[in-house]
Amino acid sequence: MKKPELLAPAGNIEKLKTAVNFGADAVYLGGSRLNLRAFADNFTDEQLKDGVEYAHCRNRRVYVTVNVFPHNEDFEGLPDYLKKLQEMKVDALIVSDPGIIMTAREIIPGMELHLSTQANNVNWKSAQFWYQQGIKRIVAARELSFDDIQVMKSNLPEDCEIEAFVHGSMCMSYSGRCVISNYMTGRDANRGACAQPCRYKYYLMEEKRPGEYFPVFEDDKGAYILNSKDLCMIEHIPELMNSGIDSFKIEGRMKSSYYVAAVVKSYRQAIDTYFSDPKNYVFQQKWLDNLMKVSHRVYSTGFYFGKPDAQIYETSSYIRDYDIVGIVKEYDRKSRVAAIEQRNKVYDGDKVEILSTRGDNFYIYLNDMKNDSGQKINSAPRAQMIFTIKSDNDLEPEDMLIKAKGKNK
Incomplete structure (x- = not known):
């Protein structure tokens, strides 16, 4: 059995080091351009160079996100930026747009490319298409079940990997393709500037009764009708290990160093425990205890077991104990x-x-x-x-x- 990669978020250089020190096999991060976390600290060129060196000295990998939905002006300077990332020896780029993929194939043909979850790959035929465009790894859409992932894996060449989220925040829209932020605040979620209006508190108002707000439920608290639970698969390591997923991905480039440390540690211990003796593997409560202490919303298993109970209607607050x-x-x-x-x-x-x-x-x-x-x-x-x-x-x-x-x- 191939041991899966544990992939952790790195919102800045401190979080990169935290992820590496607590056991991540690889980190993903945003550079100075074209990533979907414009309000994360992200990395300057000098910080990125230092981060890559820190990771490589410890035999870990670094993936850089270049996964916005680019407009025409976003292609200005893109070739130089891609060359710079190659010179820094990043291990792969996470991409979603065909224009950026084509540019990368032309400018840095030897660079490994991973297809972002933003590309919404939900079937094996599309995965085959992307593989033929030079994609080495498919980051599966979050809307896939274990059965969906296993079918995809069985129809792909052996050297085409599948990466999937196993922990972290979920998005109420289809794998992140959301325009609510754009519409309400002018901040484009698909270019890294989401204002998270899905977490706002909403009431229902009838057109001919302005000012009369009707709660969606029978009380007067309002309802967070778009607010998603968080994903947590720590109690399902055997299913993950047998799913065909090559990389277990943790969401959270905007989260704290404490979050990164605790989540990476729990999944690291769980993966290592299973891999050491699969037949006698037993879930350990201490792993979930670590995850319950970090800032989080109510946990869910997402779409892995079919249609999820994935929304929280009472509050958008985090549990921070x-x-x-x-x-x-x-x-x-x-x-x-x-x-x-x-x-x-x-x-x-x-x-x-x-x-x-x-x-x-x-x-x-x-x-x-x-x-x-x-x-x-x-x-x-x-x-x-x-x-x-x-x-x-x-x-x-x-x-x-x-x-x-x-x-x-």
Whole structure:
């Protein structure tokens, strides 16, 4: 059995490093142009170069999204941009538009191309067509079931891979092809500037009764009639492993480093556990526990098992029960002192959970907290300040400290 790739989002250089450190086999990111997350930090050319080097030094791969629906003016400068990506040695481009695909084939013919989910590939015949255009990997539309994916896989050449989302936000429109944002705000979702109006709160109003708002349900809360649940397939690793999917993709280039770390860790452990002994594989609750602590909406299995129960009508709010409070920068095993970079206010004596880059999570107390001048402090209130603690538990650089919201001590 071929071990599937675990593919993680990287909204900036810190998240790229987090994904790599917590076990992703590859990352996908947006460069300086033509990607569908215009409001992510994205990467400057220099950051992208550094990110590729960081990943490659650890035998990981980097894919760059060039997957907008381009207008005529978007092709200006495209050849130079593609050449620059090749010079930086990115491993593949994620593309959706035939014009961009044709340009890439002409300008950088050796570059590996992956077909974005934005291309809405839902059948094996279309997948064959794209393969004949030089596409190495099909990122399946999110509207496919396991049966659909297996039929597609069985009708493709062995060297044509299938990538599919296994975790993260879902879109109420067909694989992201949405014009609501354009219509309501003038921000084009298909060129990276979605305002997410599907998350807005809506009421029903009859044409001849202006100002009279009727709730879609029987109460007066309104209804989030377009708001999607989040996808989570952590409890279905055996089905994923036997589906023919070559790359398990995590959504979330706009999400936090904590989200990236926790989600990558859970799926990494689950995949490795299954692969080590498929016949005796047992789901472990700790994997889902990690995913329940990060910011998320109600979870769903999407379309994998057929028509989903995929909408949340009561609220568009995220469930946010935990915060990241720090990241380990250094740990001295002789003195047992750890240097921590603060991410949210935390107090001396607090009990925190360590989201470890190696092994299972564990708890410690923040004892003997001091500032970078060695003075004892009662709390770490300043963003990204460096403070030290004593810890008898071994810590590793890039381990994360997380804490339940509103809980001190």
